[in-house]
Amino acid sequence: MISAKSKGVIHLILALRDIHKSFGEKKVLTGVSFTAESGKAFGLLGRNGAGKTTSIRILMGVFPADSGDVLMDGKPLDHKRVGIGYLPEERGLYPKKKIIDQLVYFAQLKGMKTQDAVRACDRWLERLGMSEYRDKRLDTLSKGNQQKIQLVTALAHDPEIVILDEPFSGLDPINAMLLKDVVKEEIGRGKIVLFSSHQMSCIEEFCDAIAILNKGQVAVTGDLHAIKREYPRDRLAIRSPEAGKIAAAFPGRTERAENGELMLKLESPSEKMSVLRRLSESFDIDEARVFEPSLNDIFAQYAGD
Amino acid sequence: MEQFRKILKFELKGYLTNKVFVGVTCFLVAVIFLVTFLPRVLDFFGSEDTGEPPEDREIMLVSGGDESVRAALSQAFPEYEVRLTEGDVKAPVTGGEAACAVELHGLSAFTYYVDNLSMYDTNAQRVSEVLTGLYRLAALAEAGVAPEQAEAIMSAAASFDVRSLGVDQGQNFFYTYVMIFALYMVILLYGQMVATNVATEKSSRAMELLVTSADPTAMMFGKVAASCLAGLAQLVCVFGSALLFYNLNRGYIEDGGILSLLFDMPPSLLAYMFLFFILGFFIYAFLYGAIGSTASKLEDINTSVMPVTMIFIAGFFVVVFGMSSGSVDNPLMVACSFIPFTSPMAMFTRVAMSHPALWEIGLSVAILLGSCAGVGVLAARIYRVGVLLYGTKPGLREILRMLKKA
Numbered sequence: 201m202i203s204a205k206s207k208g209v210i211h212l213i214l215a216l217r218d219i220h221k222s223f224g225e226k227k228v229l230t231g232v233s234f235t236a237e238s239g240k241a242f243g244l245l246g247r248n249g250a251g252k253t254t255s256i257r258i259l260m261g262v263f264p265a266d267s268g269d270v271l272m273d274g275k276p277l278d279h280k281r282v283g284i285g286y287l288p289e290e291r292g293l294y295p296k297k298k299i300i301d302q303l304v305y306f307a308q309l310k311g312m313k314t315q316d317a318v319r320a321c322d323r324w325l326e327r328l329g330m331s332e333y334r335d336k337r338l339d340t341l342s343k344g345n346q347q348k349i350q351l352v353t354a355l356a357h358d359p360e361i362v363i364l365d366e367p368f369s370g371l372d373p374i375n376a377m378l379l380k381d382v383v384k385e386e387i388g389r390g391k392i393v394l395f396s397s398h399q400m401s402c403i404e405e406f407c408d409a410i411a412i413l414n415k416g417q418v419a420v421t422g423d424l425h426a427i428k429r430e431y432p433r434d435r436l437a438i439r440s441p442e443a444g445k446i447a448a449a450f451p452g453r454t455e456r457a458e459n460g461e462l463m464l465k466l467e468s469p470s471e472k473m474s475v476l477r478r479l480s481e482s483f484d485i486d487e488a489r490v491f492e493p494s495l496n497d498i499f500a501q502y503a504g505d
Numbered sequence: 506m507e508q509f510r511k512i513l514k515f516e517l518k519g520y521l522t523n524k525v526f527v528g529v530t531c532f533l534v535a536v537i538f539l540v541t542f543l544p545r546v547l548d549f550f551g552s553e554d555t556g557e558p559p560e561d562r563e564i565m566l567v568s569g570g571d572e573s574v575r576a577a578l579s580q581a582f583p584e585y586e587v588r589l590t591e592g593d594v595k596a597p598v599t600g601g602e603a604a605c606a607v608e609l610h611g612l613s614a615f616t617y618y619v620d621n622l623s624m625y626d627t628n629a630q631r632v633s634e635v636l637t638g639l640y641r642l643a644a645l646a647e648a649g650v651a652p653e654q655a656e657a658i659m660s661a662a663a664s665f666d667v668r669s670l671g672v673d674q675g676q677n678f679f680y681t682y683v684m685i686f687a688l689y690m691v692i693l694l695y696g697q698m699v700a701t702n703v704a705t706e707k708s709s710r711a712m713e714l715l716v717t718s719a720d721p722t723a724m725m726f727g728k729v730a731a732s733c734l735a736g737l738a739q740l741v742c743v744f745g746s747a748l749l750f751y752n753l754n755r756g757y758i759e760d761g762g763i764l765s766l767l768f769d770m771p772p773s774l775l776a777y778m779f780l781f782f783i784l785g786f787f788i789y790a791f792l793y794g795a796i797g798s799t800a801s802k803l804e805d806i807n808t809s810v811m812p813v814t815m816i817f818i819a820g821f822f823v824v825v826f827g828m829s830s831g832s833v834d835n836p837l838m839v840a841c842s843f844i845p846f847t848s849p850m851a852m853f854t855r856v857a858m859s860h861p862a863l864w865e866i867g868l869s870v871a872i873l874l875g876s877c878a879g880v881g882v883l884a885a886r887i888y889r890v891g892v893l894l895y896g897t898k899p900g901l902r903e904i905l906r907m908l909k910k911a
Contacts, residue, residue, distance in 0.1 A: 224903075260717045262893070286717050292710025297519070308511045309718040353714055 212238040212273060212360060214392050219268035221254055227416060228254045234411035234421045241393040243403035246413035247503050252396050256363055260284055283310060283359030289366045291350050295339035303352050310357040324352040344375050362386055363394045368402055400495040412502040419502035428492045435491040436464045442483045463491060508719050512727030520735035530739050534746045541750035545757040562586040563604035566594045570609045581635045594618055607632050612640040680770045681857040684778050685850055687740065689821050692786055695736045696793035697810065699728060703797030704806050712892045721889035726881060729790040736786060777856050784873045785849025788880050789817060795884035798891030820847035824854050833858045842869050845876035
């Protein structure tokens with residue numbers, strides 16, 4: 201376990217309540233509310249300009265909200281006591297400075313003592329396989345490796361809240377795997393992990409709960425599985441070498457999905473078992489299941505115009 | 506406070522390990538070393554000097570005169586080989602065979618020829634003095650005065666002694682000028698460095714992380730204090746080594762020369778210099794830092810800082826003109842010595858070259874101190890808002906509106 205200080209796992213709840221924010225005449229956030237819990241990852245989704253970064257900045261105390269509260273366990277979030285780690289979407293550190301120097305600097309700014317900061321940064325560099333670059337200048341590293349260095353600035357001070365903005369962009373598959381492991385560890389250690397990403401597959405893989413922002417408002421928020429279950433379960437997704445025959449057997453009720461699956465519309469959800477039985481008896485079926493919308497579908501529905 | 510300390514340390518380390526910073530400082534120290542050790546080196550090689558004029562002297566042609574004129578000019582111009590000639594004097598001068606020529610029309614008038622007249626060429630005046638002397642001697646002889654008596658009359662001069670009851674501006678001028686210039690250079694240089702530093706952090710997006718990690722006021726004050734310390738360190742290196750080298754070579758440096766004039770400054774003035782340097786530096790560095798935070802590209806910096814630089818340069822010129830006109834207490838200078846953006850230079854100059862009342866100095870420093878704090882807080886506010894603005898540069902009105910909300 202990579203921990204600079206031992207805190208034990210405490211259950212924390214972070215909540216944004218009815219946040220409003222305008223810049224000049226422009227209303228950026230109107231009544232944004234969502235709740236994230238420790239030990240779980242939370243996905244903050246939305247198109248460009250939907251208000252994700254503004255929400256994150258208010259959460260981090262970069263500027264105050266016009267109205268509304270940021271609460272931790274029901275009390276206003278105290279930035280002096282609750283550590284926040286942030287991996288900004290716009291990556292950037294000091295290109296001309298030695299890596300360990302700037303990592304320690306940022307850890308110190310977050311309140312760590314010099315010795316602890318050096319130790320924690322060294323541990324994280326080792327964990328991410330970057331120890332050999334410790335004394336190099338940042339601009340001598342590849343983009344993916346620079347991103348790993350940036351990740352250290354978000355995690356070295358062992359924050360309670362970790363905010364990762366597009367964490368996987370620019371990483372090769374091996375590094376993406378490494379980052380996934382690290383994120384899973386952090387979630388396992390009871391951190392509140394906030395994801396902001398356009399890569400729906402990542403959010404779907406990690407996040408138990410989501411909020412989709414659209415034009416400064418929360419279009420939908422809550423447990424991802426619960427959101428998916430709210431959709432009518434009246435379609436079967438079927439993979440079969442005899443898809444053509446199945447389509448002929450259910451005239452007017454099937455259509456081909458983009459991924460090649462055959463979508464069969466049920467007359468009602470209760471028809472599911474009888475149709476499944478009929479399919480397995482009469483056709484060669486590889487897979488058949490009740491269709492649930494992907495996060496992509498949900499996003500397209502809520503974040504569209 | 507803790508953050509301020511960390512930021513100060515980090516930024517200062519950045520300056521002190523910067524190759525350009527170290528290089529420039531070393532270069533300046535080396536130049537001072539050369540200048541101060543030069544008299545000693547010259548003295549070492551010059552000890553074999555026999556007092557005879559060098560062989561390859563330039564030639565001064567004299568036409569229309571006799572041997573007595575040539576001898577008198579030779580004595581007055583040891584740097585020239587003075588030759589009598591009968592012919593045309595212009596051609597040799599334009600042709601380069603002679604450096605200059607004097608065409609006499611009797612003893613009371615002459616024409617001085619030189620190929621290109623330098624700003625510092627005082628030969629004509631010197632020739633005039635020699636000829637005037639010869640003319641007067643001749644006139645006295647004609648009037649029947651004995652040659653010895655005539656010589657005595659000619660060389661007589663009233664002796665005098667000047668005692669300034671205030672400050673000797675002639676003596677102070679040089680080192681005041683050097684100090685004002687040092688102030689000017691360091692503030693301009695380091696102010697730009699602060700602006701560039703902030704804009705670099707912004708354009709490299711290190712700012713994204715910084716604003717979420719540290720308090721903007723601590724960042725602003727930390728950065729400015731670091732650059733101030735770096736500037737001071739450089740000044741101390743340069744002036745300190747200059748003082749050291751000067752004292753090492755004191756015996757070899759001619760008394761009353763430029764170098765000894767420069768180092769002959771009272772310590773109290775050094776203390777004033779220190780005070781006005783720090784305050785002047787802070788007020789400008791805050792402004793530069795705030796401006797740096799509103800630029801999203803490094804290229805914008807030069808145009809953005811222009812208004813501040815203009816104010817500063819205007820202040821510098823007022824002071825320099827005041828100094829060279831000799832009236833450092835003129836109304837403009839007095840006004841400037843209370844305006845925070847010009848007072849560091851103006852009040853310092855008045856302290857150095859005049860004797861303003863103590864209350865004037867106190868008031869000027871108090872105004873400057875208050876403005877420094879005010880500008881610092883304002884700059885930190887602009888910084889807080891400015892660093893998160895990308896894209897188009899905000900106008901003054903927009904910045905003011907943001908300030909109200911920040």
